[in-house]
Amino acid sequence: MKPSQPHWKRRLQEIIFEADTRAGKTFDVFLLIAIVVSTLVVMLESVPALRDAHGKTFTILEWTFTILFTLEYILRLVAVDRKSRYIFSFLGIVDLLSILPSYLALFFSGAHVLLVIRVIRLFRVFRILKLAQFIGAGNTLRSAIMASRHKISVFLLTVVMSVIIAGTLMYLVEGPENGFTSIPISIYWAIVTMTTVGYGDISPHTPFGQALASFIMILGYGIIAVPTGIVSAEMYDLKSKEKITSQVCPNCLKEGHDADAIHCKFCGTKLN
Secondary structure, eight states, X not given: OOOOOOHHHHHHHHHHHOSSSHHHHHHHHHHHXXXXXXXXXXXXXXXXXXXXXXXXXXXHHHHHHHHHHHHHHHHHHHHOSSHHHHHTSXXXXXXXXXXXXXXXXXXXXXXXXGGGGGGGGGGGHHHHTTOHHHHHHHHHHHHHHHHTHHHHXXXXXXXXXXHHHHHHHHHHHHOGGGTOOSHHHHHHHHXXXXXXXXXXXXXXXXXXXXXXXXXXXXXXXXXXXXXXXHHHHHHHHOOOOOOBOOOOOTTTOOOOOBTTOSBOTTTOOBOO
16 A cells, blocks of 8 residues: 655645645746746847846846756655656656756857747646636647547658659759759758748749649648648547546646546546
């Protein structure tokens, strides 16, 4: 039988991982503010005029936030029972990556700009503000994408084959004299054209090449709508009327439990 957690550990877990309590919400709102401010500091530090005038201040602020986030990461490790679950979870990896650039900058110049990855941590805002409807919508979207991954894979493979064929044909039709110097360059043109980006750095000059380009452009508009339709169809099929809370399981760290749940529906652990 699994021994009960010490009171201090349960309390620490409640503050750091829960958003249903006053202390937990206060902690997470403070964390979000720190994430936003630290991201703004990194962005402003990249402006030459501001960096020259306030370089030392930016450095102090960056290291202050890095130390705070490092302590927070350590506390999260202390609070959880199965540390590997948190370390290798999506948010756990993001939490780690949000502090590593500062330490890497000691050895690699400029690495600190990667600190903007901290902005990904703002996903926690949906739990913190108790926006359960957004949590449910997020779970529905994730389930829809997972359910449609095979269809999307087939679709992407079809697109890849199409641009290879289109690029090869354009290479044969236009040739190096019109800028299509190789098949890879021609495939690049096909990708840019089919995605309707249209940089304009390469363009066909022959009538047949222009006709082929027109067909690819029209095809591109149709292709853009396909993934949206696939995912939308899956989301329509996923109907869940469960009332979801932001409570996190102390064992597997998964959320999305029913409001009246006593045990985790994923691993069976008793919820706090």
